[in-house]
Amino acid sequence: MRLILLGAPGAGKGTVAKMLTAIDGSVQISTGDILRAAVKEGTELGKQAKAFMDAGDLVPDELIMGIMKERLKEDDCRVGFLLDGFPRTIPQAEQLKVLLADLGIELDAAVNLDVPRDVIVDRLTTRRTCVDCGAIYNVKSAPTKVEGVCDKCGGKVVQRDDETEEAISNRLDVYNEKTAPLVDFYKGEGILADVTATSSEAVVATIRERIGA
Secondary structure, eight states: OEEEEEOOTTSOHHHHHHHHHHHHOOEEEEHHHHHHHHHHHTOHHHHHHHHHHHTTOOOOHHHHHHHHHHHHTSGGGTTOEEEESOOOSHHHHHHHHHHHHHHTOOOSEEEEEEOOHHHHHHHHHTEEEETTTOOEEETTTBOOSBTTBOTTTOOBEEOOGGGSHHHHHHHHHHHHHHTTHHHHHHHHHTOEEEEEOSOHHHHHHHHHHHHTO
């Protein structure tokens, strides 16, 4: 399957992506992952991206698209891929459309995970993360056995700075301003699949039904 996953922070894109890739061997691709990989490998594009990242600047779209092109040409993408959190803006979506056409790749769908704002705020403000191994917990649905201590490595489990109620509200406002218009863009392209994200299992079942996977 070849999908774009849309949805606000906390909508469950990462969880759904992992479940989908387990089905058919598709690869999950996020902008952050491919940037880090390009920097680590020391590619020419990676070196250029590192200069922006080290300066605390956003990596320009042209550079991201160049790295994305190299990534999509790799062998593991032949089975399929899920773009998680990319594109983020209309200009990126337009450039991605041109790139995919150049590579002869056709998307199966752009899936929008629709989750009510109050559910996202509750989900993220109750999330806790291990500072050592990155394991994720939830004080309501999946707490640690010992409060503040990671079950897996014994590290300290904390609430991230960007997961306070104030920070989350700000992130959602930014998403609604910059990224939400992508829903209309892909609706216009005729490939939008709107899914009410009640549970990850239900979302995966709906996606598979929609694209016949």
